Amino acid sequence: MASMKKATTLKLNYEFRRVYSKGSSGVSPFFVVYARPNRSCRNRLGVTVSTKLGKAVVRNRIRRRLREVYRLAQGSMKQGYDVVLVGRRRALAAPYSELERAFRRTCETLELWEP
């Protein structure tokens, strides 16, 4: 199981911008997934939660749930990708199992899921 330390996260604006413009995307009611191959052998995650979704507490909660979904699913994903999760409002109140199922289905359409 890979860790969630700093080296495995996207930070800078140009990294996000590159994933948005060059990567492939998949949509679910709770979030949007962008993915793009990078040159390393491990995955990197970036999470975007816009100010439009709510105040600080709401944004923090959406971001933490999305990271938890990614963390638990990471072991069964293909490696070597930059992944960006964009939160949507319904990720706040949805049951956690729904989020997990939606993430798995979206990754399968993007061919990120390790068979």
Next chain:
RNA sequence: CGAGUAAGACAGACAGUCGCGCGGUCGGGGCGAAAGGCUCGGUCGUGAGGAAAGUCCGGGCUCCACAGGGCAAGAAUAACGGGUAACGCCCGCCGAGAGCGAUCUCAGGAAAAGUGCAACAGAAAUAGACUGCCCCGCUUGUCGGGGUGAUGGUGGAAAGGUGCGGUAAGAGCGCACCCGACGGCGUGGAAGCGUCCGUCGCUGUAAACUCUAUUCGGAGCAACACCGGUAUGGGAGCAAACAGGCUUGCCCGGCCGCUCCCGGGGUGGCUGGAUCGCCGCGGCAACGCGGCGGCUAGAUAGAUGACUGUCAAAUACAGAACCCGGCUUACAGUUUUGCUCGCACC
């Protein structure tokens, strides 16, 4: 028991599995002469609030200016006394208002320094005279001169109020009671209060200008200090690695996205402080003094999450970003104490 009022407390807990920030410690890897720091993992400790929010006030801290303070301008505040580092905050008290009451609310100085404004209505808006009432004059009538503010209606406000006397009619013109202002006396630390005495009867508005008193230099941790000395750094737009440019003309090989703008990066500052808890003393209180004990976040794209179980239920408002003291606003539910009113019983 019900209704109310004031002051507080808590802000899900526990267990298990996985996971995150910071600090300590142990071990592995590799750099280095060493000191040291980098990376990976284990383990232990610790990890958001009563409002962390809004950014409405006041400070600390840092830099700039002045280094002697003052004036002007501008801004803020406003009964009185106290508390505080300071405040526009808090406490006490006075006055006014609301409530049966406990209690609550109030930008609550000066309108007799001056200026301004008061629409419409109304005769009249801070001063004159529509209808009335009364007197006088004669040309006797839709007349002229004078007195009056008691009457009518208007207005938020009409020249202290009520009654009696008085008068041609009237009027604080006089008297009694009441209301208010100022001065004296008494009382209180002061604002103030008073069945006392004297003088007087003055529209409202200063959250209109203004006057009086007091306070205020400016910017803000993205402040500031240190390290280091251009790494093809950061931002925006465009393009998409198959193209194009540079390296001597060509090939091989090597290097590089293009244009514009900016000047960057790291570390410290960073959390031990007008600190918190308990006890004692002083004070009506806010608060102060002393003793003992504790150290309870410090991130830098930004750490608290997920699942399961139990507790009746628990997703209330809401997330630290240099730090404090207040104010304001949001808030499910649980709970403590004092007091008031009503009903019943003893």
Next chain:
RNA sequence: AGCGGGUUUGUGUAAUGGUAGCACACCGGACUCUGACUCCGUUUGUGAGGGUUCGAAUCCUUCACCCGCUG
């Protein structure tokens, strides 16, 4: 994080503390065989709460929302 500005019918915009106005739009009517144009008329209102004042869009205050600036 620190600052600055704003909010008036559906839209754009006026208004000394004293009846909230104008243009376009909507709706209704007239004109027309019908529609457009044109003419006439009606409705729709000061972001929310509290205060000062006789009286508040305006003055004061507490909030909400929107826009902009620095980085």
